[in-house]
Amino acid sequence: MANLASEFVGIKSPNPFWLASAPPTDKEYNVRRAFEAGWGGVVWKTLGQEGPPIVNVNGPRYGAVWGADRRLLGLNNIELITDRPLEVNLREIKAVKRDYPDRAVVVSLMVPCEEEAWKAILPVVEETGADGIELNFGCPHGMAERGMGSAVGQVPEYIEMVTRWCKQNTRMPVIVKLTPNVTNIVYPAEAAKRGGADAVSLINTINSITSVDLDAMSPEPMIDGKGTHGGYCGPAVKPIALNMVAEIARNPKTAGLPISGIGGVTTWRDAAEFMALGAGNVQVCTAAMTYGFRIVQEMIAGLSAWMDEKGYTSVDEVVGRAVPNVTDWQFLNLNYITKAEIDQEACIKCGRCFAACEDTSHQAIVMKEGRVFEVDDSECVACNLCVNVCPVEGCITMRRLDAGEVDLRTGEKVPAEPGDWTTHPNNPQTACAAE
Numbered sequence: 205m206a207n208l209a210s211e212f213v214g215i216k217s218p219n220p221f222w223l224a225s226a227p228p229t230d231k232e233y234n235v236r237r238a239f240e241a242g243w244g245g246v247v248w249k250t251l252g253q254e255g256p257p258i259v260n261v262n263g264p265r266y267g268a269v270w271g272a273d274r275r276l277l278g279l280n281n282i283e284l285i286t287d288r289p290l291e292v293n294l295r296e297i298k299a300v301k302r303d304y305p306d307r308a309v310v311v312s313l314m315v316p317c318e319e320e321a322w323k324a325i326l327p328v329v330e331e332t333g334a335d336g337i338e339l340n341f342g343c344p345h346g347m348a349e350r351g352m353g354s355a356v357g358q359v360p361e362y363i364e365m366v367t368r369w370c371k372q373n374t375r376m377p378v379i380v381k382l383t384p385n386v387t388n389i390v391y392p393a394e395a396a397k398r399g400g401a402d403a404v405s406l407i408n409t410i411n412s413i414t415s416v417d418l419d420a421m422s423p424e425p426m427i428d429g430k431g432t433h434g435g436y437c438g439p440a441v442k443p444i445a446l447n448m449v450a451e452i453a454r455n456p457k458t459a460g461l462p463i464s465g466i467g468g469v470t471t472w473r474d475a476a477e478f479m480a481l482g483a484g485n486v487q488v489c490t491a492a493m494t495y496g497f498r499i500v501q502e503m504i505a506g507l508s509a510w511m512d513e514k515g516y517t518s519v520d521e522v523v524g525r526a527v528p529n530v531t532d533w534q535f536l537n538l539n540y541i542t543k544a545e546i547d548q549e550a551c552i553k554c555g556r557c558f559a560a561c562e563d564t565s566h567q568a569i570v571m572k573e574g575r576v577f578e579v580d581d582s583e584c585v586a587c588n589l590c591v592n593v594c595p596v597e598g599c600i601t602m603r604r605l606d607a608g609e610v611d612l613r614t615g616e617k618v619p620a621e622p623g624d625w626t627t628h629p630n631n632p633q634t635a636c637a638a639e
């Protein structure tokens with residue numbers, strides 16, 4: 205059986221599945237139950253500085269987006285960092301780490317952007333025996349307005365400065381958690397690296413308004429007739445998170461910087477995708493909040509079975525495997541030519557592919573008598589819209605044309621050699637270079 209044991213910035217855990225800093229990790233009761241269910245590690249719900257505890261709203265704090273089957277696709281929240289006293293959290297962290305020495309216990313922190321505030325909290329966290337800290341430069345609501353969270357994560361100089369303070373004042377590994385609410389994720393990641401971060405983790409939540417109550421004319425969740433933007437997470441954000449992880453993994457200035465992948469991880473496959481794009485482990489929040497702690501058992505079993513099937517013996521063999529295949533558009537092979545093909549036996553004659561192609565693509569699907577749908581290769585541009593709208597999985601596939609075969613749309617033979625935009629005759633820059 206594949207070995208799922210993971211070592212991330214020197215922190216060992218029996219598997220690469222950690223719970224992200226959020227309600228699932230807000231207290232000892234939860235974390236103990238999470239570890240009993242099989243989670244490899246946790247990032248404790250973000251602690252703030254000593255003083256009067258944080259105050260949360262007393263009305264609804266979540267908004268949601270559902271699929272047609274009411275499955276939760278996206279979750280939005282306006283919750284702040286932990287609202288429990290610092291000393292209670294510290295006592296509980298110590299007790300949990302003592303009882304689960306083989307699990308990763310990382311503590312998320314958010315204090316004001318002043319060196320003294322960081323110097324004050326680091327030793328008390330270190331004293332708990334925690335394995336590391338995660339700097340919360342990501343929460344986009346409530347705390348950001350107070351100059352913390354994403355307000356720090358959006359300014360690379362601040363990221364670098366605070367990371368350096370932490371590295372200078374603790375022996376614990378420092379993971380910097382990034383906000384996706386930026387134009388280019390590589391700049392904050394580079395800043396974290398310059399500051400000496402051992403790793404980055406991403407993504408935190410995305411600024412969002414999930415819905416509007418059209419009677420009250422207020423964003424939801426609504427608190428006494430008013431709403432505010434929240435942080436979006438869950439399966440809907442996975443594509444954004446995957447791209448950001450890949451951008452950091454392939455950026456020469458941050459290549460090799462360990463990444464903890466977060467954002468919509470719900471199944472073992474999601475985790476494997478994050479790891480293939482460079483994440484050393486993954487963190488999970490919404491899936492645990494939706495399905496409970498035992499979902500990790502499916503993740504462990506699935507990842508292990510897949511790794512066995514593929515012949516991977518350790519998690520490290522998966523990490524970063526897909527990174528060399530992430531490229532820029534200009535390097536894609538324009539001589540890779542495919543055509544849609546419909547499996548008539550599987551087709552249920554719904555006509556969705558026809559409507560999509562006829563109205564919004566290239567009029568390449570013909571409806572014949574008896575609602576038989578066929579692809580006209582002389583019109584098909586291989587966009588694969590029909591594949592994506594067809595309700596029967598695998599019913600429409602894309603067939604690659606062989607080298608030398610004639611593409612009926614262009615009348616030209618498929619070249620044997622690859623060719624991309626950088627050398628294409630229609631590229632004005634290629635023409636200039638030739639002159």
Ligand SMILES: Cc1cc2nc3c(=O)[nH]c(=O)nc-3n(C[C@H](O)[C@H](O)[C@H](O)COP(=O)(O)O)c2cc1C
Binds near residue numbers: 224469
């Ligand atoms: C209710 C809620 C509270 C959260 N609180 C924190 C927090 O205190 N600190 C933090 O770093 N991230 C916090 N997050 C963000 C998660 O740790 C995670 O980055 C995000 O939800 C994306 O992962 P997911 O798609 O698996 O939920 C919170 C998320 C939710 C839903």
Ligand code: SF4
Binds near residue numbers: 544565587588
């Ligand atoms: S791949 Fe695109 S162009 Fe070809 S049949 Fe499907 S929708 Fe039409």
Ligand code: SF4
Binds near residue numbers: 552556593599
């Ligand atoms: S969308 Fe799929 S099932 Fe529906 S008609 Fe087209 S090929 Fe058949």
